[in-house]
Every structure is written in structure tokens, then in C-alpha cells.
Amino acid sequence: TWSWIIWQDGSINFDDQKKFIDLAADMGYDHALVDNWWDTRIGRDGMEQLADYARSKGVKIAVWYSSGGWWNDIVQGPTNLMSRPIPRKKEMKWLKDMGAETIKVDFFGGDKQETMRLYEDILSDAADYGISVIFHGCTLPRGWERLYPNYVGSEAVLASENLIFSQDFCDKEAFNATLHPFIRNAVGSMEYGGTVLNKRMGKENRHGNIRRTSDGFQLATAILFQNPVQNFALTPESYAEAPDDAIAFMKDVPTTWIETRYIDGYPGKYVVIARRHGDSWYVSGVNALDHPINLKLNLPMLQKGQTVEIYTDTPVDSLKAKKLAVKNPGAVPVTIHPNHGFVIVSRSEK
Known part of the structure; x- marks a missing residue:
């Protein structure tokens, strides 16, 4: 589960993250993703408490990071932890000790050699600590699945967050969905973050952009869009208000294919x-x-x-x-x- 995709930045607090951990447990999912700003809005002690709470529910937390260092003007934290080897290794140890096994690293700048080297440095250090890696705001993957067993997938596409940002993107959701299986997702794993069962793109399902596609469409994208770890855009509202058969399907749908x-x-x-x-x-x-x-x-x-x-x-x-x-x-x-x-x-x- 992933609070940020519908509830946005305001959900990055201890109580809302517990709700999405509970949702993950109810769905039978492995993880709840805690997105940007956790370093200032929840804090390290709070994250350790969340990890303990998740463990009591049979769930683990996945943790967001900015890739940025001095060369990146991204303000969402935490920053300056993935860009240098000593802080990065220290962070990996903290994650392992806390029981977090997945990170999502965001905001990569271009395809220059130094950036491409950073991707592999993150994957290599994470592998040493048994941590899987999702890349977001990133380039197209080119063979990392075969190089690094802990590589999960990359966004590298105009993904589901644009449903929140633009009604026009909602209006064209079906058109875009018919492109990805032929183009982007044909190349490598695609971390899209889809399957939105809210009718509105906002907390409480009462405001925000309007979804134009049907529930059947949303279930289909869980199959059409391939990524071995799916950050599904389900919320407590959709769990309560979506058709029972849709929720039953989402509890059972695989994310890996042979x-x-x-x-x-x-x-x-x-x-x-x-x-x-x-x-x-x-x-x-x-x-x-x-x-x-x-x-x-x-x-x-x-x-x-x-x-x-x-x-x-x-x-x-x-x-x-x-x-x-x-x-x-x-x-x-x-x-x-x-x-x-x-x-x-x-x-x-x-």
C-alpha cells in the first residue's frame, strides 16, 4: 500500500501510516510504502516504531529517499543519504536493523555517467544489506534485472501520480494504458503505481480529479502493467466503498509472472x-x-x-x-x- 499516491504529502505522519499498514495487513500485502518527508514529519524514532507496528501486523515498511546530493535542488527529504558511500552504507545498516527490506529512491538527474554510476552504487550497497530497490523519477532500465537480484523496477514513465496532478491525464488514462504494454513496459519492469479504485483523486474519495475509467479497467491494469513489486493505489476509502469482488481480486492478484x-x-x-x-x-x-x-x-x-x-x-x-x-x-x-x-x-x- 502507498498513502502518498492519493492522500499526498499530508499523509506522511505516524497515524496515517498506521492506517495504511492496517490496510496492507487487511489486503494480505507484504509492505506499506512511507514516502517523502518522513525524516522531518515522522522522524527516525517514529519510523522504528512504525516498523515495529508493521511487524506486529505481519507487514514491513518500504522507505522513500531522494537520490540527491549537493548537485540536486530537490527539497523533499531525506536528502544527501543515497549520494555518498559512507552515509549510504550507514543508512543501509539502519534499515536492516529496523527490518526494512525495500527502499524507493527518487529524483535522478539525467543519464550522465555519474548518475548511471549512482544507480549501480545504490544497488550494490543495498544488495550487501539484503535490501531491494525501486527507482522513481529515473531513466529507463537497461539490464539491471540480470545484474542485481535486488533490483525491483523503475518508474521511467508518466505514472499514476499524474492522475492526481491533472484532470487531462485522467481523461486520457485509457489511451496511455494501451501504449505502455507495447512501448515502455516491453523494455523492462515498470513501477506505475496503478489500480485506483477511488472515484475521486483525493482523501475521503469526495474531491479531486475524477476517474474516467471503470473498476474493471483498473483491475485489468494490475495485469497489463508488470512490476514484481506493485505499489497499488488502494486506500481505506476504496477498501470500504469499492465492489467486494474488486477487493477480493486485488487481495489475490499476483505481481510476478513466468x-x-x-x-x-x-x-x-x-x-x-x-x-x-x-x-x-x-x-x-x-x-x-x-x-x-x-x-x-x-x-x-x-x-x-x-x-x-x-x-x-x-x-x-x-x-x-x-x-x-x-x-x-x-x-x-x-x-x-x-x-x-x-x-x-x-x-x-x-
Whole structure:
């Protein structure tokens, strides 16, 4: 869970972070991400207390850092800890002693050699302390997954925070979602921070920019956008107010995949992708066009007569999980309405 993405800077306080730790525990998630300003708004003693509280709930905290040093004018703290080797190693030891195993490092400047060296220095030092690393405000990853086992993923895309900053970005969310599987996410892990189930982009779900996409669309992006650690944009409000089937899906959705297949689509129009976790297949799609599309999908991973689950909604009906008997795996009929999406789940019977 990740408070900042919807509740923003005001949520970086001890009590709100406890709420998102509780939400992570309720969802069965591993971590709650504490974002920028924690050094001044919560403090180190407070972070250690949060880590202890999270541990009591079966959750761990992930911790945000600025990459910046003297050359970076970013004001969000903590700064000057990831940019130099001695403070960085000292910080890694503190994190390990506290039980924090993941950091999110933000605000990298350009692709100059010194910056590229900094990425690898952070990964190398973190690996020594058993700490995984997410990069944000960063460059496109080029092979770090194979170099560093503790590398988790990189943003390197106009990500979900822009839903908060701009109504225009909300209006174009579906269009952008049909680009990422073909372009950015085809290159490497993409830390997007999606699956927004709030109707409004603000605390209490009563103000802020308006989400134009359906709940079915949001569930589909949990499959379409690949990153081995997903910072989902769920909130206590969405937990209480979203459809029960949506929350049940988000409690169970995998974030790691061992096979991916392109099914159908065209950048900027629609996309259907299938991914496999263990012996279970998740087929997801979204529509960015201004009219419904009727597809007959060739899904050879399904079996004739097999019963699968489909999560979908319409402009009239809210999201529901329904059972579907597969008649012909070579032509599975699906209708996707504008700004809507679907997920078909073929679960392992083991």
C-alpha cells in the first residue's frame, strides 16, 4: 500500500501510516510504502516504531529517499543519504536493523555517467544489506534485472501520480494504458503505481480529479502493467466503498509472472495481454476507443468446457466476478466498453 499516491504529502505522519499498514495487513500485502518527508514529519524514532507496528501486523515498511546530493535542488527529504558511500552504507545498516527490506529512491538527474554510476552504487550497497530497490523519477532500465537480484523496477514513465496532478491525464488514462504494454513496459519492469479504485483523486474519495475509467479497467491494469513489486493505489476509502469482488481480486492478484503472451490490440486503441503465474492464467484487456469493441480472442491456454472467472463491468452495471464456461478457446467472445476493461482468470486446480 502507498498513502502518498492519493492522500499526498499530508499523509506522511505516524497515524496515517498506521492506517495504511492496517490496510496492507487487511489486503494480505507484504509492505506499506512511507514516502517523502518522513525524516522531518515522522522522524527516525517514529519510523522504528512504525516498523515495529508493521511487524506486529505481519507487514514491513518500504522507505522513500531522494537520490540527491549537493548537485540536486530537490527539497523533499531525506536528502544527501543515497549520494555518498559512507552515509549510504550507514543508512543501509539502519534499515536492516529496523527490518526494512525495500527502499524507493527518487529524483535522478539525467543519464550522465555519474548518475548511471549512482544507480549501480545504490544497488550494490543495498544488495550487501539484503535490501531491494525501486527507482522513481529515473531513466529507463537497461539490464539491471540480470545484474542485481535486488533490483525491483523503475518508474521511467508518466505514472499514476499524474492522475492526481491533472484532470487531462485522467481523461486520457485509457489511451496511455494501451501504449505502455507495447512501448515502455516491453523494455523492462515498470513501477506505475496503478489500480485506483477511488472515484475521486483525493482523501475521503469526495474531491479531486475524477476517474474516467471503470473498476474493471483498473483491475485489468494490475495485469497489463508488470512490476514484481506493485505499489497499488488502494486506500481505506476504496477498501470500504469499492465492489467486494474488486477487493477480493486485488487481495489475490499476483505481481510476478513466468510467461507473457500478446493476444490482441493496437497502441492507442485497445490491448489484450495474458500472463501466467504458476499454472494460473490471467487474461486482461482495456479499451481506449470511443465505442465498444467486440472481440473473439484466441486463448489456447484455456480448455474447451473449462470454467473460468471473468471480472468485468459495463456503463450500467458495477463490477462483478462471473463464471464462464469456455465453448471455444479459439474464439472467446468479449465486449469491452470505452474506458472499461476485463480480466479472465483460469486458476490452477492444484
